[in-house]
Amino acid sequence: MKNKLTALPKPVKVLLWVLLALFAYALPLLEPPIISTPGVDFGGVLFTVSIYCLVALGLNIVVGYAGLLDLGYVGFYAIGAYTVAILTSFHASWPLLLAIPVGVVAAMVSGVILGAPTLRVRGDYLAIVTLGFGEIIRLVAVNTEWLGDTRGIKNIAKPPGVGGEEGLFQIPHLFWGDGTVLLDTDDKTKFLFFGVLDQIPYYWMGLTAVIIVLIADILIKNSRVGRAWEATREDEDAAELMGVPTFKFKLLAFATGAFVGGLAGGLYASRQGFINPQSFLLLFSILYLASVVVGGQGNRWGVLVGATLVAYLPQRFREFDDFRVLVFGLALVVLAAVRPQGLLPPRRTVRAKKLEHDLEELEEGTGEEEAAHA
Amino acid sequence: MLLEVEGLCVNYGHIEAIRDISFSVPEGTVTTLIGANGAGKTTTLKTISGLRKIRAGSIRFEGKDINEVPPYERVKLGIGQSPEGRRCFIGMTVRENLEMGAFTRNDRKSAAYREDMERVLTLFPRLAERIDQVSGTMSGGEQQMLAIGRALMARPRLLLLDEPSMGLAPKLIQQIFTIITEINEQGTTVLLVEQNAAQALKRSHDAHILETGEIVRSGTGAELAVDPAVKAAYLGGDV
Numbered sequence: 001m002k003n004k005l006t007a008l009p010k011p012v013k014v015l016l017w018v019l020l021a022l023f024a025y026a027l028p029l030l031e032p033p034i035i036s037t038p039g040v041d042f043g044g045v046l047f048t049v050s051i052y053c054l055v056a057l058g059l060n061i062v063v064g065y066a067g068l069l070d071l072g073y074v075g076f077y078a079i080g081a082y083t084v085a086i087l088t089s090f091h092a093s094w095p096l097l098l099a100i101p102v103g104v105v106a107a108m109v110s111g112v113i114l115g116a117p118t119l120r121v122r123g124d125y126l127a128i129v130t131l132g133f134g135e136i137i138r139l140v141a142v143n144t145e146w147l148g149d150t151r152g153i154k155n156i157a158k159p160p161g162v163g164g165e166e167g168l169f170q171i172p173h174l175f176w177g178d179g180t181v182l183l184d185t186d187d188k189t190k191f192l193f194f195g196v197l198d199q200i201p202y203y204w205m206g207l208t209a210v211i212i213v214l215i216a217d218i219l220i221k222n223s224r225v226g227r228a229w230e231a232t233r234e235d236e237d238a239a240e241l242m243g244v245p246t247f248k249f250k251l252l253a254f255a256t257g258a259f260v261g262g263l264a265g266g267l268y269a270s271r272q273g274f275i276n277p278q279s280f281l282l283l284f285s286i287l288y289l290a291s292v293v294v295g296g297q298g299n300r301w302g303v304l305v306g307a308t309l310v311a312y313l314p315q316r317f318r319e320f321d322d323f324r325v326l327v328f329g330l331a332l333v334v335l336a337a338v339r340p341q342g343l344l345p346p347r348r349t350v351r352a353k354k355l356e357h358d359l360e361e362l363e364e365g366t367g368e369e370e371a372a373h374a
Numbered sequence: 375m376l377l378e379v380e381g382l383c384v385n386y387g388h389i390e391a392i393r394d395i396s397f398s399v400p401e402g403t404v405t406t407l408i409g410a411n412g413a414g415k416t417t418t419l420k421t422i423s424g425l426r427k428i429r430a431g432s433i434r435f436e437g438k439d440i441n442e443v444p445p446y447e448r449v450k451l452g453i454g455q456s457p458e459g460r461r462c463f464i465g466m467t468v469r470e471n472l473e474m475g476a477f478t479r480n481d482r483k484s485a486a487y488r489e490d491m492e493r494v495l496t497l498f499p500r501l502a503e504r505i506d507q508v509s510g511t512m513s514g515g516e517q518q519m520l521a522i523g524r525a526l527m528a529r530p531r532l533l534l535l536d537e538p539s540m541g542l543a544p545k546l547i548q549q550i551f552t553i554i555t556e557i558n559e560q561g562t563t564v565l566l567v568e569q570n571a572a573q574a575l576k577r578s579h580d581a582h583i584l585e586t587g588e589i590v591r592s593g594t595g596a597e598l599a600v601d602p603a604v605k606a607a608y609l610g611g612d613v
Contacts, residue, residue: 244446
């Protein structure tokens with residue numbers, strides 16, 4: 001099937017992508033019955049999904065491309081969120097559009113500061129150091145009065161709207177009755193108006209960020225930088241012998257990942273209006289990593305699927321609230337047993353699996369031969 | 375002299391892997407380091423390519439001291455290496471591996487680059503046949519060819535080869551050594567590290583015997599090949 005898709009002429013492919021993007025934008029307006037989340041605001045759930053997708057894309061650069069296990073990714077997310085919160089609320093009252101770039105740069109700088117001493121260590125040690133980093137950031141927030149300690153920061157700026165209270169224009173939702181579909185003219189989403197009740201404009205903002213990051217991701221991965229990451233992940237010494245300054249490229253991966261994490265944190269803070277350290281628990285680092293691993297680390301599409309599932313499923317099945325975490329854990333165990341490479345593994349993992357399989361077959365084959373000789 | 379190693383000492387922790395060795399590689403030659411397992415051959419090569427730190431001594435490339443130059447910069451200076459155990463990027467195809475070899479070059483679209491790719495594929499026709507195959511699925515001999523080809527893609531002035539015959543069938547060993555001679559004849563200086571002394575001595579201009587981190591004998595390849603002590607220890611002759 002994949003070959004059929006890649007064999008399509010370019011304009012058709014572009015058209016398909018555009019249709020898919022349009023569908024993604026229209027999803028909260030359509031509110032399709034099975035996909036929609038009863039009991040929770042569908043737009044809000046989709047916003048969370050878009051933030052998870054953003055975070056997973058960023059973490060995938062670090063874990064999937066460069067092969068660096070980061071267990072404290074929530075730290076960068078927190079730095080982005082707190083920077084935006086400080087700058088737009090009581091401390092400075094900056095406009096959001098100015099605060100987000102600063103938050104993103106702050107996250108990136110913290111990535112370089114964390115990475116410069118720690119990326120020289122390999123494997124397990126890096127995981128331990130990053131684990132500590134994530135917790136330190138949270139504990140600093142808890143214990144600093146200036147950062148609002150456990151109470152957090154309120155009155156974070158919303159994105160600036162266009163067209164005032166009414167938005168630029170208004171789009172009606174669909175209403176699914178019994179067997180009929182109606183345009184619900186009483187329930188309209190104001191385009192580019194960021195209010196409190198309607199979450200859909202925030203979702204559109206998040207989705208736009210995901211698409212931009214996705215395009216950047218494709219461009220970077222296909223460049224020299226992407227190749228250097230791949231070589232470094234496969235064999236660091238061999239990469240050095242090819243002329244790849246592996247340390248610099250690992251640091252670049254770390255900084256790029258932190259950039260995206262900070263962006264996600266900033267958007268989240270702005271939607272939320274307030275943040276406190278509870279939003280940046282270690283649990284989230286693990287959930288983000290789960291998104292990447294479940295989807296198939298190294299494959300951006302797999303990672304998006306993973307993030308969508310991890311963010312969406314618990315909201316969709318809220319009625320089983322008490323069992324959510326149990327079921328999630330069970331699902332992870334089953335996945336690890338049945339499909340350890342993730343739902344949509346990258347090409348290279350598929351190749352490696354095939355290689356392993358071939359070798360096993362070969363060994364079995366020679367075994368039989370020997371048996372025949374004996 | 376293309377490469378001069380002087381008074382080189384390298385440690386692994388407290389263990390001295392290399393003790394005060396000196397040798398040089400004249401431009402245009404094949405120079406060989408011969409020795410048993412653990413004699414320090416691979417450490418010497420790794421130190422020349424920069425993967426290992428020097429404790430004492432110096433390495434000069436084209437007269438310039440390169441002690442402080444990081445490994446990725448040494449590639450740009452013209453030192454290419456095919457590491458021990460081949461170490462191809464097994465998830466990448468043959469073509470991607472060769473492109474990785476040319477990582478330091480910015481002339482991807484030039485005729486010179488195409489020529490170099492052509493040259494490698496002519497030297498190793500097997501690689502041309504398998505250009506889009508994932509390198510991890512190839513045999514040891516093919517991976518060895520790829521490792522050498524990959525190093526050549528950087529257009530090195532000095533090619534370091536770490537045991538290219540390791541784990542290969544005798545017929546393939548012959549073939550690899552023939553190709554090494556060919557590479558040398560095309561103008562690349564080669565520093566070869568080998569356990570297969572018979573083949574290596576036959577093909578090299580200069581050779582040095584390495585034992586437990588020290589050079590115990592030096593001479594031309596032909597001299598050492600008939601040296602009774604060398605014969606006894608490395609060529610399976612009578613004592």
